Amino acid sequence: MSIDPAEYAGLREIADRLPGIGQAMGIPIHLPVDPRTGTGIVPDEPGYTSRTEFAFGNTVTVGPWPLDTGVLRAYT
Structure with missing residues (x-):
């Protein structure tokens, strides 16, 4: 399955913010x-x-x- 980057702008925005937020909170790894x-x-x-x-x-x-x-579940 391919992922269209245009569909995931919101997720990208969150991921862009997390490194600074996560490091400030002492969270070394996030997903x-x-x-x-x-x-x-x-x-x-x-x-x-x-x-x-990635896709689930x-x-x-x-x-x-x-x-x-594969153990992660999408909303249905």
């Missing part, structure tokens, strides 16, 4: 997801200069851990 669309973003470390977009059902790496996002 913004949108259950309405069944998608998410993994900010790449260090510095969160890039990100990997993909396996992604979050920090040192692989995560099977």
Whole structure:
């Protein structure tokens, strides 16, 4: 499944804010997801200069851990 970046502007905006917010709160790793669309973003470390977009059902790496996002459920 491909993800159209135009559809996820809101999620991108949140992800853009999270590095500063998360670091200020002492949260080293975060995984913004949108259950309405069944998608998410993994900010790449260090510095969160890039990100990997995914659809629920993909396996992604979050920090040192692989995560099977097939266990995440979208709103129906």
